[in-house]
Amino acid sequence: MPIQTLSRLNELDPLQWDALLPDEQPFLRHAFLSSLEDSGSVGGRSGWDPAHQVLRDGQGGLRAAMPAYLKGHSYGEYVFDWAWADACQRAGIRYYPKLLVAVPFTPVSGARLLAVDDGAAVELLESAVADVIDDDLSGLHINFTDDLVDRHLAGRTGWLERLGCQFHWRNHGYRDFQDFLDAMSSRKRKQIRKERDQVAGQGIEFQWLSGHELLEADWDFIHACYANTYRVRGQAPYLTRMFFSLLAGRMPEAIRVVLARQEGRPVAMAFSLLGGDTLYGRYWGCLAEFDRLHFEACFYQGIELAIASGLQRFDAGAQGEHKLIRGFEPVITRSWHWLVHPGLRAAVEDFLVQERAGVRAYAEEARDLLPFRRA
Structure with a gap:
């Protein structure tokens, strides 16, 4: 069946949505995402227009879903692509709107592709990319991903991997x-x-x-x-x-x-x-x-x-090197980006090769600054 785009999460039964969640992380729950919408924190003039991607089976059951938003800016994402947008503006390429799969204002890694099986996950991803092209959007971005998305997108043509570094406390x-x-x-x-x-x-x-x-x-x-x-x-x-x-x-x-x-x-x-x-x-x-x-x-x-x-873990938010000396350990985060314009995609791909090496080196250097006694 064709992919559907929902402008409100309340168009879905909360039990249907939550049944796809792979773990107990709170941010993907229907209650959290619908509270953002119903309170006016997203939608309206916020620049976050809900465009949740949904794939159903022949009986109308939910096979796969992604929490998605049409973005008219890059605020509140914590994966910073302002330089990409600026380069597009100078080159006369339209960068906004773009389609973002993420939890608004929440730089926490977790499930982004909710699916009953791998086949449904791949079908939804491929349909989402096709819709981005048909709708004349600049690209599809998936921020703060989990292992499932990483596994599906690693090595897949056109998808660009971006790394970040956060600091989490471990028990x-x-x-x-x-x-x-x-x-x-x-x-x-x-x-x-x-x-x-x-x-x-x-x-x-x-x-x-x-x-x-x-x-x-x-x-x-x-x-x-x-x-x-x-x-x-x-x-x-x-x-x-x-x-x-x-x-x-x-x-x-x-x-x-x-x-x-x-x-x-x-x-x-x-x-x-x-x-x-x-x-x-x-x-x-x-x-x-x-x-x-x-x-x-x-x-x-x-x-x-x-x-x-x-x-076992305390995730106190994004960034913050000051967390290191207080026992928070460096953790690599990932996001994935599919860009329509071939010139932009090539330029970003070259940049990300260097950035990934720098992020990995930074995380290793940060680990040496942890305050714990060494054996």
Whole structure:
């Protein structure tokens, strides 16, 4: 059957969509993606127009799907192709709109091609490429992929692989936070203790709450903190206030928020989602400046929660070399790009050969900077 394009995820039964998910990562769930749409965080004038790709069988059952968006810009993607777009503009080549398979505003690797079997996966990919050409789009991009997409696209004609590097914390069987510190060199251990003491010395205390425990007044504060992170940089926040309420109603069990309080008054927050054996740190914000509070709320509190909960991994977001000295290890991420214009494709392919070598070398050098004691 021909591929379908859905302008709203709510055109699909949530159970049908979620039945295709290969793991417990929260970001591909119907509840998360539909909350983005229903809250106005995507769609409208956001430059993220839902165009989800769906393949059905003869009886109307769902065989394969991809969360996809028509993009009129490259904001909120975290795989930066601004230079490609700029080169196209100077050469008189139209770069936007493009079709992007991704989770909006979420630089987390995971499933992008949801399918009942390999045959359905390949059929959907090939149909999506054909539709990109027919619809006069500049290309198809799949960001932060998992092993399934990597396996299908590696070596496939026309697909270009791009690498990135993030920093994730891994639980090497730590009993508690002190056990984690004991694995470090003395100097790095002292540095972290000093940072934590500086926060405690400001009279700041922390409380973890799940989605079930958070009230609308709490969400007002959480969104205000989140929005302030963007506003201090002169940017508009991606997520609307409604998104947080919708998400709390649809998947409260996945939500974990740590509130920082000074003299009983909330002053900062860090928002995370829980899925499988991993804690995903997503949003942070504060309403006043406090020395070292960001490191405590976004890193150390999450590490403590992960250890106490028996989680194996803490993904605290994209970029951030400052995570290295706090025990976050380099991890290679991948994205894949199919570009229609042959000249653009050739130029990008040459660039990516060099960039991949540089990213791999960077990740190896970063590993040497980890704070752990060496055998």
